[in-house]
Amino acid sequence: MLIGKPSDIPSSAITSKDRYLNRRRFLRGALSGAAAAGAAAVGAERLAEMFSPRIGALAGTKLETVKSPLTTTGEELTPEEYITHYNNFYEFGVDKDQPAKNAGALPIRPWTIKVEGKVAKPQTFDIDTLLKLRPLEDRVYRHRCVEAWSMVIPWVGYSLSEFIKECQPLASAKYVQFLSYIDKRVEKWTSESNISWPYSEGLRMDEAMHPLALLTFGLYGEVLPNQDGAPVRIVVPWKYGFKSAKSIVAVRFLEKQPSTTWNDQAPNEYGFYSNVNPEVDHPRWSQKTERRVGLPFYSQRRTTLMFNGYGDQVASLYTGMNLKKNF
Amino acid sequence: MKRSTLILLKTLTWAACLWPVSLLAWGAITNSLGADPTARIALSTGYTTLMLLTITLAITPVRRLSPRLGWLIKFRRLLGLFAFFYGSVHMLTYVALYAGFDVNTMMADIAKRRFITMGVAAWLLLLPLAATSTNWAIRKLGGKRWNRLHKLIYVAAACGVIHYWWQVKPGVLTPAPFTVVIAALLLARPVQGWLLRRKVQAVAVDQAS
Numbered sequence: 001m002l003i004g005k006p007s008d009i010p011s012s013a014i015t016s017k018d019r020y021l022n023r024r025r026f027l028r029g030a031l032s033g034a035a036a037a038g039a040a041a042v043g044a045e046r047l048a049e050m051f052s053p054r055i056g057a058l059a060g061t062k063l064e065t066v067k068s069p070l071t072t073t074g075e076e077l078t079p080e081e082y083i084t085h086y087n088n089f090y091e092f093g094v095d096k097d098q099p100a101k102n103a104g105a106l107p108i109r110p111w112t113i114k115v116e117g118k119v120a121k122p123q124t125f126d127i128d129t130l131l132k133l134r135p136l137e138d139r140v141y142r143h144r145c146v147e148a149w150s151m152v153i154p155w156v157g158y159s160l161s162e163f164i165k166e167c168q169p170l171a172s173a174k175y176v177q178f179l180s181y182i183d184k185r186v187e188k189w190t191s192e193s194n195i196s197w198p199y200s201e202g203l204r205m206d207e208a209m210h211p212l213a214l215l216t217f218g219l220y221g222e223v224l225p226n227q228d229g230a231p232v233r234i235v236v237p238w239k240y241g242f243k244s245a246k247s248i249v250a251v252r253f254l255e256k257q258p259s260t261t262w263n264d265q266a267p268n269e270y271g272f273y274s275n276v277n278p279e280v281d282h283p284r285w286s287q288k289t290e291r292r293v294g295l296p297f298y299s300q301r302r303t304t305l306m307f308n309g310y311g312d313q314v315a316s317l318y319t320g321m322n323l324k325k326n327f
Numbered sequence: 328m329k330r331s332t333l334i335l336l337k338t339l340t341w342a343a344c345l346w347p348v349s350l351l352a353w354g355a356i357t358n359s360l361g362a363d364p365t366a367r368i369a370l371s372t373g374y375t376t377l378m379l380l381t382i383t384l385a386i387t388p389v390r391r392l393s394p395r396l397g398w399l400i401k402f403r404r405l406l407g408l409f410a411f412f413y414g415s416v417h418m419l420t421y422v423a424l425y426a427g428f429d430v431n432t433m434m435a436d437i438a439k440r441r442f443i444t445m446g447v448a449a450w451l452l453l454l455p456l457a458a459t460s461t462n463w464a465i466r467k468l469g470g471k472r473w474n475r476l477h478k479l480i481y482v483a484a485a486c487g488v489i490h491y492w493w494q495v496k497p498g499v500l501t502p503a504p505f506t507v508v509i510a511a512l513l514l515a516r517p518v519q520g521w522l523l524r525r526k527v528q529a530v531a532v533d534q535a536s
Contacts (some may be wrong), residue, residue, distance in 0.1 A: 085360035094499050096362070149363050194498040266497040284440055285425075285496065286432070296362035297355060297424060 028284060058108060059225040062191060062216045063156050068137035070159075071310075072237075075142060078151040078294050080220050088145070089226045089246060091180070091187035098189065099227035105186050106247060108231040117253040118173035125166075127231050128187070131217060133166065134158040137215060138221065143275045144308045146240035150290045155235055156218030161209045169205070173253035177202040177260075178234055178245040195265060201245035202258040203236065206317055212237055212310060238310040242275045267270060271327040273319070276308035280327045328398045332431050340402055344409040347375045348416065365424045372417035376493065377505050379410035380484045381512065388515035391523075404460055407480070412458040442493035449486035452479050482510050 006012035092106075111127040136156050143151045164176070182198035184190050190197055207213065214235040217224060224230040229246025236243050242262050252258070262270035269283055278288045291300040306313050318326075351368055354360035360367045382408040390396045421443070426432040436443045456477055459465070466469050488509055491502040 082362040094501060147366075149366065159393070176491065193496075193500060262496075269497070281439075284442055286436075291363055291365050293362045295364075296358050297360065297368060300365050301424075 001239075005009060021325060030051070041216065058223045059230065061223040063221060063223060064134055065136045065138045065156055065221060068139045070139055072140045072152070075140065075152040076139065076155055077146070078292075081164050082294050083219060084225045084228060088147075088241070089227055089229070090093060090193050091190055091197070091199065092227065093189040094192045100225075102189060103226035103230075105224040106181065106230065107186065108226060108247075109173065111231050112248040113232065113247075113248055115167045115178075115253075116250065118170040119253050120168035122224040123167070125155075125163075130163070130232060132216070134162045136235060141212075141214070141237035142229060142308050142310075143233060143235075143237065143241055144290060144304065146242055146270065146274065146282060146287075148282075148285055148287065148304075149293055150304075151293045154220055155214055155216045156221060157214045157216035157235070159211045159217045160213040160234065161211060163215050164208060167253065172255050174205050175202055175254045175257050176205060177250075177252040177254055177258035178248050179245040179250040179252070180245050181249045191312055195261060198249075199245060200258060200260050201243055202254075202260050203243070204257075204317075205253075207236070207314075210317065212313055236312045237306040238275060240270075242270065243274050260293045273318075273323070273326050275314075275323065275327075276304065277306060277323055277327065278304040280305075280324055281309065309321060333398070333401065337402070337405070338462060340405060344379070344406070347371060348413070358402055365420075368424070369417065372413050372420060373454060373491070376413040376417055377412055377484075377487050377509075379406055379413060380480070380487060381505065381508055383407045383410055384480065384509065384512040391519050408442055408457060408460055411453045417477055418446075421446075426488045442490050445486050445490040445493060449483045452483035452486065456480060456483075479493050481513055484513070 062161075085100045086096045087099040088096065089103060092099040092102040109127070110182050111131065113125045113127075114122070115125065135158065137158055138154055138156060140152060140154045143153050169176075178201045180199035180201075181187075182190075184197075203213065214237075216229070216233050216235045217231065219228060224233065226247075229244075229248075232248050233246040234244050234248065257272060260272060263272050263274075276287075281287055287304055289301050290304045292302055293300075305311070351360070351371060354367075355364070358364075384401060386399050386403045386406070390399045420434065422428060424435065437447055438444075455481055457474060459468060459473065468476065488502060488506050491505065495501055
């Protein structure tokens, strides 16, 4: 079994929130010195922060990472501003800009993941244990939303399979389900949609064990901002974004395919598999093309790739399967 | 109403109606339309269309509340035409940035995707209304026929709301406020008509006795 040397984060490597904010202030100062227009924008940003403080946020804390051979090359990274301010996280509001404003309320410490179901023995993992389980890798992935926009995101994490090995699933476990945090006192925006919570997603066991499936703790080398699914989420780069559940609190190993949120909500629109597939249209729009986030309106369109461009690695998982039927 | 007040109010209405498209134009020039500019343009123009349709539909029931509000009629055409303008920009956004001017794509979308079918229907219903908005057209058609034709705005608004519901993900409730307000404004018409008839009847009965 592959057990990497635990990469402990020395406390000296962790930037305190105050120092992190100071660094930001320094950068802002430099900016405002540079341009008057810039200064106006910075002022607005500061005001915005005053009105929506990031409660208990660890976001921005540097993570110690190693390079990964599984990283995607040849793509320009989407600016961090967009990755962190254009989110679908309906527990914090249905508009794309709401999670960045509201997710500060998410209590990311203490945090545990409960492991249940077909396992040798149910256990609970603490987030700080998980952070040290394997070396954290920098992995750039394309991210394709089912709504037909896409980003390129430098995630930080390690293969989900490494965590699953620690869970010791039984041979009878054919599927794995991920449940997201839910507390309607914290996530007051759930009434904006008519969805049954908690958010649930799932993978077939062989999909979950694929090295590209990532247990994710950060992006751009830093701890995940809450709106991006802090403190720990799943990233499955060859599937539509909604398959990558955020802010995970429970992992269940199951014999049968679990019910999953969007598939329950509209089975004709969101399949259980939801592999990125330009040949299978969403009922409301074509999936042949996508809009790359962060580009001007006249140059956003690009062709969508089968399995989001990860076909060489993952197509074999679906040999003999009718992907039009099992979309 | 004094002429100067009317001119001032009209100027303000023009400015308010031009504001959303100015923001988009400025954003497009400075490349500051956010993460997904295409979606931003589509959502913003669609939202403004529904907003202006709602305000246009509100004119008549609000006017009926008091004889002192009669002057509101002077703003109805302006608001309606701006609703059509935003609807057209919304449509053009789809044609250019979603369908890439490809006729086959558009035909397939209209045939297959009901929210697009409904959106196109709403725009087509507004088209004759915009075309007959001049004084000349009103004279030519005659008030009665013109009025009957322009009742199409009720259907167009309903199509617009359905288009919105069919566009969002199942379970998302963002179209609810527009639905409630537009439904109320459409219902206000028969309700106000009924109240008026009752009042007239009461007066008639009073006079007869």
